[in-house]
Amino acid sequence: MYFSKSFGYALRGILYVALMNDENRKIQIEEIASRLSVPRHFLGKILRTIVKQGILSSTKGPHGGFFINNKTLSTQLITLVWLIDGTQRFDECALHFRKCNSAHPCPLHSKVVEYRDSVIGIFGETTIGDLIVGNKSDFIRSIAAR
Amino acid sequence: MYFSKSFGYALRGILYVALMNDENRKIQIEEIASRLSVPRHFLGKILRTIVKQGILSSTKGPHGGFFINNKTLSTQLITLVWLIDGTQRFDECALHFRKCNSAHPCPLHSKVVEYRDSVIGIFGETTIGDLIVGNKSDFIRSIAAR
DNA sequence: TTAAAAAAAGACCTTAATATCTTTTATGCG
DNA sequence: CGCATAAAAGATATTAAGGTCTTTTTTTAA
Numbered sequence: 001m002y003f004s005k006s007f008g009y010a011l012r013g014i015l016y017v018a019l020m021n022d023e024n025r026k027i028q029i030e031e032i033a034s035r036l037s038v039p040r041h042f043l044g045k046i047l048r049t050i051v052k053q054g055i056l057s058s059t060k061g062p063h064g065g066f067f068i069n070n071k072t073l074s075t076q077l078i079t080l081v082w083l084i085d086g087t088q089r090f091d092e093c094a095l096h097f098r099k100c101n102s103a104h105p106c107p108l109h110s111k112v113v114e115y116r117d118s119v120i121g122i123f124g125e126t127t128i129g130d131l132i133v134g135n136k137s138d139f140i141r142s143i144a145a146r
Numbered sequence: 147m148y149f150s151k152s153f154g155y156a157l158r159g160i161l162y163v164a165l166m167n168d169e170n171r172k173i174q175i176e177e178i179a180s181r182l183s184v185p186r187h188f189l190g191k192i193l194r195t196i197v198k199q200g201i202l203s204s205t206k207g208p209h210g211g212f213f214i215n216n217k218t219l220s221t222q223l224i225t226l227v228w229l230i231d232g233t234q235r236f237d238e239c240a241l242h243f244r245k246c247n248s249a250h251p252c253p254l255h256s257k258v259v260e261y262r263d264s265v266i267g268i269f270g271e272t273t274i275g276d277l278i279v280g281n282k283s284d285f286i287r288s289i290a291a292r
Numbered sequence: 293t294t295a296a297a298a299a300a301a302g303a304c305c306t307t308a309a310t311a312t313c314t315t316t317t318a319t320g321c322g
Numbered sequence: 323c324g325c326a327t328a329a330a331a332g333a334t335a336t337t338a339a340g341g342t343c344t345t346t347t348t349t350t351a352a
Contacts, residue, residue, distance in 0.1 A: 002148040005310070008242025028328070037244075042311050048330065060329045061319025096154025098183075099288045106288070107277055108265065115261040119254065131253055142245045142252070151340070174298070188341050194300065207349025208297045 001092065001116055007084045009038050010046050011077075012143040014056055014128055017066045018073060019140055026058075026065030035144050046084070053083055073129030081123060090116055147238065147262055153230045155184050156192050157223075158289040160202055160274055163212045164219060165286055172204075172211030181290050192230070199229055219275030227269060236262055 016036060017027045029047065033040035047066060050056045057069040081087070093100035093109070100106040102113075132139060162182055163173045175193065179186035193212060196202045203215040227233070239246035239255070246252040248259075278285060 003240055003242070005242055011241060012243070026328095030328090039311050041313075044329075045311095045331090051329090058329060059319070060317070060327080062321070062327045064319065064328050066329090094149055095157060096149070096151055097158070097289055104284075104288050107272060108268065111261065111264055111268065115257065118257055122254065122257065126253060138250075142250050143243055172298095176298090185341055187343075190299075191301090191341095197299090204299060205349070206297080206299045206347070208351070210298050210349065212299090 001089050001094070001112070001119075003081065003089070004085050006042075006046055007081060009036075009043055010050060010080060010084050011128075012036050013038070013043055013047055013066075014050065014068075014072065014080075015131060015143055016140070017056065018068050018128065018132060019136060021067050024067075026063060026067045028065040032066070035140075037144070049083065050080075055080070055083075073127060073132075075128050076124060077126050077128065078120065078123040080128070090120065147235050147240070147258070147265075149227065149235070150231050152192055153227060155182075155189055156196060156226060156230050157274075158182050158184070159189055159193055159212075160196065160214075160218065160226075161277060161289055162286070163202065164214050164274065164278060165282060167213050170213075172209065172213045174211040178212070181286075183290070195229065196226075201226070201229075219273060219278075221274050222270060223272050223274065223277075224266065224269040226274070236266065 013032055013036065016032050020027050020031075029040060029044050032038070032047075033043050036043075047056065047058070051058050051066070054069070055071055055075050056066055057072075058064065058066045081089070093106055094112045095106045095108055097106040100109055102109070159178055159182065162178050166173050166177075175186060175190050178184070178193075179189050182189075193202065193204070197204050197212070200215070201217055201221050202212055203218075204210065204212045227235070239252055240258045241252045241254055243252040246255055248255070
């Protein structure tokens with residue numbers, strides 16, 4: 001069970017917009033991509049699917065760009081995983097045994113289930129807005145890096 | 147952090163050989179691949195790298211095939227992961243944040259570390275031989291399936 | 293000592309994820 | 323209006339994992 005790079009780009013992209021989007025300034029893909037060191041057009045595609053789902057907003061044209069809406073900050077992380085990665089990620093045996101369940105567990109089964117349930121729990125109760133805590137520029141640094 | 151299909155093939159392949167290899171019979175790739183429903187030539191490649199490392203043995207020619215040696219059953223799972231998948235799998239931030247460590251943890255950091263450490267612990271103290279417990283045909287069914 | 297069997301080796305193919313490049317569409321402003 | 327700007331769209335490229343196929347090498351046993 002793991003999360004794709006695309007999911008990481010999506011989450012970090014939204015967070016960046018949410019953080020920089022105060023006082024009605026819209027955020028352009030160019031800025032997001034360069035600050036986060038993420039491939040520009042690939043990020044564009046990902047943000048587009050998120051916009052289509054209404055989790056983020058955008059407008060074209062001069063002074064256009066991406067901006068948060070009333071759903072953005074209250075979106076649960078699990079929704080974003082589902083959107084980008086699908087959910088079957090949660091259902092595979094870590095050791096790729098064919099029959100692996102509580103009746104016939106692989107040696108990792110109980111650990112995996114414990115971890116997975118706790119991740120699902122956290123992702124179900126955590127929203128994108130919840131992630132934004134502490135000093136703003138510290139937070140940006142943690143998603144931007146370099 | 148996840149384990150590749152190749153790793154699963156490797157582990158299941160070795161286990162199959164270990165289980166069927168009693169009374170000096172060597173096990174042919176054809177049999178392993180068909181019983182485990184795994185692509186034959188791809189499995190061949192994987193077993194070859196394992197044989198090269200001395201974890202399993204093989205001979206060519208009539209009545210040749212794969213068989214266990216004195217290292218096979220005492221090989222730790224962590225060794226096999228390292229061999230097939232490398233170890234950097236253990237070191238990535240699940241959310242792909244750029245700066246993620248105990249000083250600047252992502253929201254999943256503590257859960258991931260807890261899980262990872264426990265997997266590393268289990269894999270470090272569990273050998274391939276340790277996995278073989280219980281009824282033999284039940285065990286084969288759990289790695290073979292269909 | 294040769295024919296068959298079986299792994300080893302290596303060339304090539306497929307697929308999904310990731311990434312790039314070009315063209316189109318919508319928007320705001322002078 | 324018409325031009326510049328920025329996202330949307332879509333075509334194409336790259337990469338790594340996974341998978342297939344053919345040829346070579348080694349071994350055994352008749």
